[in-house]
Amino acid sequence: MGGMTAEAIAALKQNLPSAHFVTPDLTEEYGSLNNSYLSGFESDLTPACIFLPKSKEQVAVFLRTIRPFADNVQFAIRAAGRQPLPGCANVQGGITVDLRSLTGIRLRDGIVKVSAGESWGAVYQYLEPHGLGVTGGKSTTCGIGGLSTQGGLSFFSSRESFICDNVVNFEVVVASGEILNANAQENPDLWISLRGGGNNLGIITRFDFSTFKQESMYAGMVFYFKPSWRDQMTALVKELMSPEASVETHLMLSIGYAQVFGNGNDVICLNQIYYTQPVKDPAVLAPFVHVQPQRSEMNSMKIQTLLEAATEQSGAGQSKIRCLYMNVCVKADVDTLATGGDIWCEELEPVKDAAGLMCSYTIQPYPISQLQKTSANGGNVLGLDPSEGPVLNLLLLSYWADKKDDDRVTGFMQKALKRIESNAKDRGQLVPFIYWNYAFSDQDALRSYGQENVQKLQAASKKYDPDGLFQTACPGGFKLFK
Template identity: 75%
Template sequence: MSTKISQAISALRQTLPHAHLVTPEAAEEYQSLNNSYLSGFESDLTPTCIFLPQSKKEVAAFVKTIQPFVGDVQFAIRAAGRQPLPGCANIQDGITVDLRSLKGIDIQDGHVQIAAGELWGSVYEYLEPHGLGVTGGKSTTCGIGGLATQGGLSFYSTREGFICDNVVNFEVVVASGEIINANAEENSDLWVALRGGGNNFGIVTRFDLRTFKQGPMYAGMVWYYKPSFPDQIAALVKELTSPDASVETHLMLSIAYAQVFSNGNDVICLNQLYYTQPIEDPPALAPFTHVQPQRAEMNTMKIQTLVQAATEQSGAGQSMIRCLYMNVSVKADIETLTTGGDIWCEELESVKDAAGLMCSYTLQPYAVSLLESTNAKGGNVLGLDPSSGPIVNVLLLTYWKEKKDDERIIGFMRRALKRIEQNADARGQLVPYIYWNYAFSDQDALRSYGKENVQKLQEVSKKYDPNGMFQTACPGGFKLCI
């Protein structure tokens, strides 16, 4: 342990004598915490100390205490640790600030106040008896922070916009150690910057989101075969470009491969479908639910609650394995999306023997109605505009077991992504936007927002963090590097 990190931890113990600080000497607790990330890429990192603040005041005390050590000591901010970007929520030989102990959910004036350590599943369970919904993660095990500051999608995004568009207030500890609120009336520049700007400005300790009336929905999964995938893409593009497209749908289409499937060496396709009203088999979903042939025994479409739908989605998640995402955005074009799937399948052949392999080529659409919600709700910094028409985010997701396969799995994903990007660019269908949560280390998500938005973010950073603490001492994620 370096002298400076030792001094920083001693200073924390002196400032917060009852603080929950976990070092490797507390082997069982330390390993339990450090092995609880979604991806082994995060657990590979070994912080010198894991700090679990019990309140926003302890977060503020941490920021003030660490200031004299900036330049010598680095830290990471962890909400739920479900974003697999290496180093995003953990730090080698530094201090990881784990927010899991910040708990609390309350409804005030049509908004739900959510402490940063909560998971979306707890939020949905709290809201369900009130007949309310909120734009939150599609999985119960996702944390609040990553999605609410980085442009994530919810079951309701077609109707309500991005998750970050629905945050009406951020309670945030800025670089001075002051606890402030950022909303439309107070620190509004920071409020907009946090809607996509990630961990560049401070540590958010509470998120206030608007709520809406919500009961059960029609949701589930439909499994089918690759020959039908082009027609499903055509149906997706038709729905997205229709002048009377439904705002009640959320659609995800995938080609998937997993060694555990009982379909030999072949890929299989999956539609994850949501209609946010309690209507059995609505016409808007019919092209996707009635696809034939399908694996009827695996069809889970039914009327279910928000909690049930998010629980089903989280069932596919795993922990303590290798996991990476990469992504690109393209226009809603049939040939571009179909060819992208073919490219992914071709590149997949090189890694099918990797132990525990589970991967997908997944399409998540951004409907025009979603993009229109941004301006109506105060704006964000993502750089997406309704005039660009409907967009489809192409996610390459891969899970595998063994570290020895890292290099070739990353190579497979990079080759596939590069070819998909080149194909889209050649067709004039490439969109520069990269979604932060699905980006790998060499994908510059922030710069994909465009020069104007990056400049806006840099100005906000200089105002609230004039010495660049969150640019240098907190290196995880994507940095503005002012």
Template identity: 75%
Template sequence: MSGKVAQAISALRETIPHGRLITPEAAEKYDSLNNSYLSGFESDLSPACIFLPESKEEVAAFVRAIRPFVGDVQFAIRAAGQQPLPGCANVQDGITIDLRNLRGLKVRDGNVEIAAGERWGSVYEHLEPYGLAVTGGKSTSCGIGGLATQGGLSFYSSREGFICDNVVNFEVVVASGEILNANAQENLDLWVALRGGGNNLGIVTRFDVRTFEQGPLYGGMVWYSKPSFPGQIAALVKELTSPEADVETHFMLSIAYAQLFGNDVVCLNQLYYTQPVEDPPALAPFTHVQPQRDEMNTMKIQTLVQAATEQTGAGQSKIRCLYMNVNVKADIETLTKGGDIWCEELEAVKNAAGLMCSYTLQAYPVSLLQKTSVRGGNVLGLDPSNDPVINVLLLTYWADKSDDERVIDFMQKALKRIEQTADARGQLVPFIYWNYAFSHQDALRSYGEENVRKLQKASKKYDPHGMFQKACTGGFKLFK
């Protein structure tokens, strides 16, 4: 531990003397916290200490205490630790501020106030008795922060827009140590900038999210074989580009591989219709695909809590996990060729220990993109006039650190070939979704020059000395 880090920790102990700092000497608790990330790439990092604030005032005290050490001491901000980008939510030899103890939920004036340490599962459980829902993560284990400040899709995206576009207020600690509210009436520029700006502008301690009336929905999973996948892509493109596209739908189509399936890939549709309608016509092309594994079909009317619990799936710690992504227009040939490329590159890593991976398509329909301006704007740079967009996610889990290099190589080669194919066909969309990005992908620059300038202007206003650029180095930075 460097002398400056030791001094910063001492300053924190004096400022917040309540045992909130966990160091490696407290091995059992430290290891439990540091090994609880989704991805082992984050747990590979060992901070000098982990700070567990229990109030917004303690977060503000942290910022004021650490400010004199900017340039010498680095810190990271952790919400749920579900984003696998290395260094995004943890830091080597610095201080990780872990927000898990900021808890609390309150329904007020048509919104739900969500403390930054909550997870979406708790939000859904809290709202269910009221007959309400929000645009939130599709998994109960997902934290609020990453999805609410970097875009994010929900079951209700087609109807309600991005998760970040439904945040009506951010309670945020800025570099001065002040606690501000950012909304349509106060600090408007900061409100818009936080809708995509990630950890560049402050530490958000509470999200106020718009609610809407919602009962049970229809959804689940359908498993089938790869020869049917091109037809499913065609059906997806047809639905998304139809003038009568149904705004109650949400689609995720995947080619998946896991060693427990044997040597062949399988295909999976994760489908949702946000009304309690059994087998709605808009989903029929995807639910009736043949041949399918009937015994694995989980389509049913269920609550939001049940749907998100099913989605939680393989979220576990101490495994190797990475995402990469590219966005393309809703073009059948580009998406089909992308799946073929992924399958070809997969052959080189099929024997990696514990390998589970997928080529997953998630839709950004026009109805979703149109909600951005209606809800006040964001900095993501996606334009509804460009027609539907498909996010192509390459997701990979594996067990052994010794396989890191070749798994990353497989993902990068597949991604590059998919990008080249899309670009050659004029179908590439210059947007990278931050939560699914790897270190070599510059998500912020993909928002476009105008939005980057807007973010930089907000940074200079609310963080004039660049604390969140110099000291909070994880993720993607505005001035690099």
């Protein structure tokens, strides 16, 4: 630990005598906290101290105390720690601010107020007795923060837009230590900038979301085989381009490989399908639900609650191992999507023996209805325009077990992504947007928002963080002035 870091921690303990600080000498608690990230790439980092604030006031004192040390001491902000970007929510030798102790959910006048340490599972469980839903994460284990400040898709995105577009108020502690509300009336420039700005503008301690009436939904998973992949791309593009495209439908289509499936050297395809009304087997889903041949014993389509659907989705993931995401966006073009899957399969071959490998090429649409609703909800800084038609995010995801395979698996993903991106560009189908939550270190998600939106974010940073605390002392993620 550097001398200035030790001084900063001492100052924090003096100014926050009742606060919860965990240092490496508290071996068991420190290890438990630092090993609880989704990805081992985050747990590889070892902060000098983990600070677990219990209130927004403690967060404010933290920022006021750390400011004099900003040139020499770094900090990170962690909500649930589910984003695998290395260094996004942890920091080597610095101070990690872990928000898990900021808990509490309240409902008033159709607005649910959620503290930053909560999970989406807790929110859904709280709202279910009220017959309400919210545009939130698709997994119960996902935290509130990343999805709500960097875009994020929900089961309801076709109808309600991005998760960030449904935040009607952010309670945020800015660099000065002042606690602000950011909404359409108070600090509206900060409100819009936090809808995509990530960790550049402050530490958000509470998110207020609009809710809506929500019954059960028809949802589940369908597993099938690679020869049907192109036909599924055709069906997907047809639905997205239809003038009558359903706003109740959310689809994720994947090609995947997993040693745990025991499927030898073969890939398998997966449709994760959601129709947000309690209607069994609606006609709009028929091409995706009844694709043949399929693994019928693994078909889980049924009427279920929002909480149940998110619980099933969370069960499909892993944690506490090596994990990376990369992504690119394209237009709705069958050849681009299908060829992308073929490229991924080709590049996968040399790394299939990586220990515990589970990986996928996943397509998630941003339909026109979703992009149109962004403006209706007040706007964001992501830079996606509905006039350009539907956009599809192509996610490359890999989990594996052994650190010795890091370079091999990362190399496979980077090579596949480069070829997929080049293929889309050559066809005139590439969209410049990169989704922050799925981005790797060498993908500049912020610049993909476009110059005008970057300038908006930079203006907000200069106003609410004039000394650049979050640009220099909080290095994780993507920074506005680099």
